[in-house]
Amino acid sequence: MFGLEKKDARLLLLVAVLVAFAPFLLNPFPEGSAMAQFNAGYPDLMQRFVIFGIFAIGFNILFGLTGYLSFGHAAFLGVGSYAAVWMFKLLSMNVLPAIILAVAMSGLFALLIGYISLRRSGIYFSILTLAFAQMMFALAYSVLTPITGGETGLQLALDDPRILGTSQTAGGNIPVPGLFGLEMRDSAELVLGSWVFTFNVGYYFAAIVMLVSFYLSIRIFRSPFGMMLRAIKSNQQRLNYTGLNPKPYTLAAFVISGMYAGLAGALMASMDPLAGAERMFWTASGEVVLMTILGGVGTLIGPVLGAGAIKYMENIISKINSDILHGWFAFLPDGLEDFVVAIIYPFIGKGWHLTLGLIFMGVVIFLPGGLVEGGQRIAALFGRKKASDDDSGKSAKTEPAE
Amino acid sequence: MGILEVKDVNKRFGGLQALGDVNLSVKENTCHAIIGPNGAGKSTLLNCLVGKLIPDTGSVLFDGNSVLGRTPFEICQMGISRVFQTPEIFGDLSVMENMMIPLFAKRDGAFRLHAIESVASEAELRTDAERMLEEVNMLDKANMHSAAMSRGDKRRLEMAMCLVQNPRLLLLDEPTAGMARADTNNTIDLLKEIKEKRDITIAIIEHDMHVVFSLADRITVLAQGTPLVEDSPENIKGHPKVKEAYLGEAA
Ligand SMILES: Nc1ncnc2c1ncn2[C@@H]1O[C@H](COP(=O)(O)OP(=O)(O)OP(=O)(O)O)[C@@H](O)[C@H]1O
Ligand SMILES: [Mg+2]
Numbered sequence: 118m119f120g121l122e123k124k125d126a127r128l129l130l131l132v133a134v135l136v137a138f139a140p141f142l143l144n145p146f147p148e149g150s151a152m153a154q155f156n157a158g159y160p161d162l163m164q165r166f167v168i169f170g171i172f173a174i175g176f177n178i179l180f181g182l183t184g185y186l187s188f189g190h191a192a193f194l195g196v197g198s199y200a201a202v203w204m205f206k207l208l209s210m211n212v213l214p215a216i217i218l219a220v221a222m223s224g225l226f227a228l229l230i231g232y233i234s235l236r237r238s239g240i241y242f243s244i245l246t247l248a249f250a251q252m253m254f255a256l257a258y259s260v261l262t263p264i265t266g267g268e269t270g271l272q273l274a275l276d277d278p279r280i281l282g283t284s285q286t287a288g289g290n291i292p293v294p295g296l297f298g299l300e301m302r303d304s305a306e307l308v309l310g311s312w313v314f315t316f317n318v319g320y321y322f323a324a325i326v327m328l329v330s331f332y333l334s335i336r337i338f339r340s341p342f343g344m345m346l347r348a349i350k351s352n353q354q355r356l357n358y359t360g361l362n363p364k365p366y367t368l369a370a371f372v373i374s375g376m377y378a379g380l381a382g383a384l385m386a387s388m389d390p391l392a393g394a395e396r397m398f399w400t401a402s403g404e405v406v407l408m409t410i411l412g413g414v415g416t417l418i419g420p421v422l423g424a425g426a427i428k429y430m431e432n433i434i435s436k437i438n439s440d441i442l443h444g445w446f447a448f449l450p451d452g453l454e455d456f457v458v459a460i461i462y463p464f465i466g467k468g469w470h471l472t473l474g475l476i477f478m479g480v481v482i483f484l485p486g487g488l489v490e491g492g493q494r495i496a497a498l499f500g501r502k503k504a505s506d507d508d509s510g511k512s513a514k515t516e517p518a519e
Numbered sequence: 520m521g522i523l524e525v526k527d528v529n530k531r532f533g534g535l536q537a538l539g540d541v542n543l544s545v546k547e548n549t550c551h552a553i554i555g556p557n558g559a560g561k562s563t564l565l566n567c568l569v570g571k572l573i574p575d576t577g578s579v580l581f582d583g584n585s586v587l588g589r590t591p592f593e594i595c596q597m598g599i600s601r602v603f604q605t606p607e608i609f610g611d612l613s614v615m616e617n618m619m620i621p622l623f624a625k626r627d628g629a630f631r632l633h634a635i636e637s638v639a640s641e642a643e644l645r646t647d648a649e650r651m652l653e654e655v656n657m658l659d660k661a662n663m664h665s666a667a668m669s670r671g672d673k674r675r676l677e678m679a680m681c682l683v684q685n686p687r688l689l690l691l692d693e694p695t696a697g698m699a700r701a702d703t704n705n706t707i708d709l710l711k712e713i714k715e716k717r718d719i720t721i722a723i724i725e726h727d728m729h730v731v732f733s734l735a736d737r738i739t740v741l742a743q744g745t746p747l748v749e750d751s752p753e754n755i756k757g758h759p760k761v762k763e764a765y766l767g768e769a770a
Binding site for chain 2: 120333337341342343344345347348350351354355356357358360361373
């Protein structure tokens with residue numbers, strides 16, 4: 118199917134089904150129940166799942182295949198967002214031109230930054246990319262304020278030209294991003310008993326883009342180009358003496374992954390048309406590294422899983438507060454209840470980073486292949502021999518090579 | 520003039536003269552062996568031929584063109600392939616993928632952005648790879664993870680990766696070290712066959728005299744970075760200087 122091998126086609130189909138039914142799957146608990154807290158099926162979060170999934174899929178093409186660990190990929194996310202918002206300001210609120218410009222601009226930036234950073238490898242490469250991203254963050258935050266909006270960020274205004282659209286709606290409001298009349302924020306709700314399921318235009322649009330991105334990444338993984346990238350990770354010396362020039366290969370991988378990041382940035386701006394410098398901050402670059410490693414470096418589906426896991430924790434665990442905990446443990450005797458709540462408290466709310474850190478450590482130490490390896494082990498426990506379905510079919514080794 | 524002409528090559532590492540005024544001429548379609556004790560500078564000489572090292576002085580011509588100042592991948596694209604003293608393969612890749620990469624390099628050049636095509640659909644290259652694996656008796660290992668193989672197998676794979684590119688000049692740095700006797704004999708047979716069937720020039724560094732005398736048309740003895748003698752295998756066998764410098768150890 119689509120030029121994919123059976124195994125890969127099945128994986129793509131599985132992801133497509135999961136994504137299509139996500140509004141149901143992520144909302145398993147009835148509205149108003151104690152567990153409704155853990156429902157993730159609301160548009161905002163579902164959008165983030167797929168958008169960060171795209172970001173991580175692209176990052177994995179660079180890091181997973183070549184082993185070059187970029188610590189500045191959020192810069193391209195930021196470039197994509199700014200480019201998209203500018204397109205909304207100047208041209209129209211249609212998301213397609215915004216996405217096209219964002220991908221092109223982030224590709225250009227990636228070409229420049231990659232060309233310079235790839236002169237070195239290993240830790241020096243990582244530091245160079247980090248330095249570039251931090252420079253871009255600082256510029257966006259201060260000197261480039263006319264382009265980036267500085268501290269407040271880049272926002273739409275009522276007097277933006279929008280040559281192919283309208284500056285204001287009939288009601289005097291700023292128009293919202295859409296696709297040929299479909300507004301990204303539009304949602305339909307389905308009420309079934311005490312369950313409420315939300316189907317959001319923005320989510321489904323981003324999800325389709327994510328599926329296309331995922332499909333392309335599978336093609337890249339299985340292409341001669343992808344094989345060369347893995348060869349670079351494995352033995353650059355041999356590649357050189359085989360008559361191949363590793364430089365343009367790594368640069369191409371860098372640019373492609375930068376364009377994926379720009380695409381993700383554009384989608385973020387399409388869901389919520391503003392862009393801020395903090396999107397380029399180094400913590401955002403670190404986050405995509407965590408997502409990729411958590412899910413499984415160099416595997417096809419791993420980065421998507423990692424992105425989902427981290428965004429879930431960020432949005433769900435961080436919302437649990439001590440009142441909710443007391444509610445859960447109210448059945449315990451008072452003293453014990455306070456004790457249990459006191460133990461759990463550091464891991465919830467703002468403490469979700471602690472939970473993430475512990476999970477991350479656990480995964481790196483016990484499951485070097487990430488969640489994908491975890492899934493494979495569970496599958497193996499149940500004696501199913503389809504363990505390798507979920508990975509690239511190669512070893513799930515995670516050594517960040519040169 | 521030979522296909523490979525090394526003239527007055529010098530290479531120093533700090534105070535150590537690794538190569539001193541090396542002159543070497545390798546005739547097309549012959550097998551030229553370079554022997555000498557450990558540390559004689561044999562590997563260093565090969566490094567100067569493939570762009571890994573740049574000689575301090577002297578010139579290296581391959582088929583009339585200088586290789587100096589060219590990068591390793593350019594030199595390989597000129598038609599020089601090299602097997603290293605310690606096997607250099609793509610350890611994370613399967614044996615088959617290890618074979619496909621040199622085939623792509625040969626067909627598509629040093630770089631091509633073939634990001635959407637599929638490796639699996641390259642039936643022609645696959646057949647070539649399989650044929651070569653068959654020749655080195657490794658077809659049964661095609662889907663193996665190459666890092667998991669024995670040292671001797673890695674060597675044979677590396678040799679197959681070089682041979683499948685159909686190089687004009689093949690440089691072998693101790694190709695049979697670490698191989699079992701039977702594999703060594705297979706390797707000798709393979710190289711003999713390749714020599715007969717193809718237009719290929721081989722320069723081989725080897726400590727195993729059985730291999731050297733089975734294959735070489737010409738032998739250069741290197742000692743302390745300088746060629747001691749160059750002659751036919753028959754004459755080298757009885758040469759007093761050689762016995763003293765090298766064979767003496769073994770005898
Ligand atoms: N990159 C280097 N830097 C410094 N010294 C080097 C380097 N490469 C080789 N040498 C030195 O140059 C001399 C020649 O080394 P070379 O590896 O060419 O010997 P060889 O003839 O291949 O020996 P062997 O049979 O052990 O492989 C040795 O003394 C070695 O230590
Ligand atoms: Mg040597």
